[in-house]
Amino acid sequence: MLPCYLLIWLLVLITPARTQSSPEPASIDTLRQLQEHIDQQRSDVLKERDRLWEIEQATQEQLNGILYHIHATETAYKDYNFQIQVANKRIQELQQELAIAQRVYDQKRAATIARLRWLQRQRHSGSAWDFLLKSQNLKEFFDRRQRLKLVYQADRQILTDLKAKADQIKQQHSEVERQKNKVALFTQQLLAQRLQLEAQLENQQQLIERLNNDRQALEAAQEQLAADSQGIGTLIRSAIAKARYPHTRTFGRGQLAFPSNGEITSNFGWRTHPLLGKSRFHNGIDFGASYGSTIRAADGGRVIFAGWYGGYGYAVVINHGGGLATLYAHSSKLYVKEGQTVQRGDAIAAVGSTGLSTGPHLHFEVRKNGEPVDPSRYL
Template identity: 40%
Template sequence: MARRKVREMRRKERTLSEQLRETRERIARAKIRLASLNRKYSLVSRQLARTRSRVMQLRAKLSRHRSILAERLRQLYKHPPSDYVAFVMDAPDIEDAAIRTYAFQRIISHDEFLIETTQQAKEELEGQEAKLRYQQSQLASLREAIVEQTIELRDAESEQANLLRRVQTERETYERWLQEWEEESREIAALLRQLQSAQRNRPRPIPPWTGPFIRPVNGHIVSGFGYRVHPIFRRVKFHYGVDISSPSGTPIRAAADGVVVFSGWRRAYGKTVIVDHGNGLATLYAHCSRLLVSEGEVVKQGQVIALVGSTGLSTGPHLHFEVRHYGEPINPLAVR
């Protein structure tokens, strides 16, 4: 169960970094849109306030003009145009008649101006009221958009918090996984030193290794020897060998002649074979799906000793290949 969880964590961790990046970008975009909407909301609110003020002014102006027009209509009812004609005709002379005619024309012009300005005020008021309704509708739409954007922002922030909690949980799992690898590596180093020390005074069934090694499987090296940084947790981990990508079931061949000193299960390494080649050198083949040799067995270079798999703490079918010198890991690619 623990191994399955670790494998699942390793599969997920490849997407966590991208998910976090996308979520942070969503939050940044949502904040920009929200700020833009709030600025537009403030602008429309100010425009709406000005429009309301103008509508109030126009309504007051129109009310005054209508009152004046009503009074003029009452005056016309009391003094119809025929009275004005009689008023002009009753002038004592032509000069006075001209003055009375001019005065009468001024009254008519004023009435026409009053009617025209009243009509203009009415039309402007109608336009401003339509503008007011549009701005109110625009403001309502902006208010809805702000609410939606705020919800989206909160959802994105919640998603980010959940992702960060997942990262924290998986970081703890990863730390335990690293600790297990390191403990296993120390145990293997101690085992090899003990075996090699015990064999110094014993005759070997075959001569010690003199080189060169052959590659145990064909495939791409997907992870090299040495320090590497985890893509999410930024934890520096030492990789004790090389990982060679190869399909499950691919034959694994002994890199050189030697004696099998271990063939069995290791917690982190899964099904593992260790071959001692003499002169303090040993090779390790991990994550196998099947072991084909036993402890104490003499193997020849190129002999199939196991099959590629994904046992132990592994993310997929591959061979984890190590070379150890008196128990300490060395770069397999540097051994000739």
């Protein structure tokens, strides 16, 4: 949908430039016809411009969000890799400990079983009684009996320890399995993160492509704005030459008043365009003013154009005589008409953001014989 909107917008922007390319002898009448033709389309143009701006803003926000999420995903990816390395190392340690514990357990178990079997055989064969009866006296008899009792108790303790060791080995087996499952889960999550990252990268590329297409369209619009600027120069020269008052007559004082109470946000000369990001020559100065605030005539003169003019949006051009003219662009409302005489300080329009504009402001130009000059020389 977006390229269609841009195409419609650019076609409308191009219309006045083509109409102005070969001005009729009665230039004021031609300009009135141009204004009527453009005014029929201005509502759709404004809607498409606003929609384009909203889409560009939303796309940029989505792009910033995806870039942030990709950065977070890459950080998580590194964290998962580290956790997997730690888990694998722990598994190796547990497996080594388990192998040692199993070996010790097997050795002790085999030795204990062998001794218990020997003691069992000795008990059934009467060797234990023989051991006691060989005592020389009663004290030795009780000593030998105590030693046999300790041997049996030691064997029972060994069996208890072996059982505890067996339980410990089972727990270690469970721990190893738990660690393996943990690593498997991390691996699955890592694969899912990779797939998600690839999808986000693809979306990012598509968004960047869309932004590039929008940028190219805006560059084309900027080129049209340059053509509009040339058309304005032709308009001024033609209107001055054909007006009822010769251009040698001076309406104003020559010293211009500030047309807006806003601060100057962009000067005359080369600058980086706020939408295109490229160096462009700025034919006037911009005043950062609130939407709807008053735009005033910089000096007395006759209005030679008041209407929609391509990338300038709603604009007013005033002929001050002596080859000097001023232009007021991107207005939201116009308070004057062509042919009307205005005095210095009269309200002629309201600040807006029509045409090729990034936000509410006044674009103010001073033209000398149709050519843009630095307004600071006259203010």
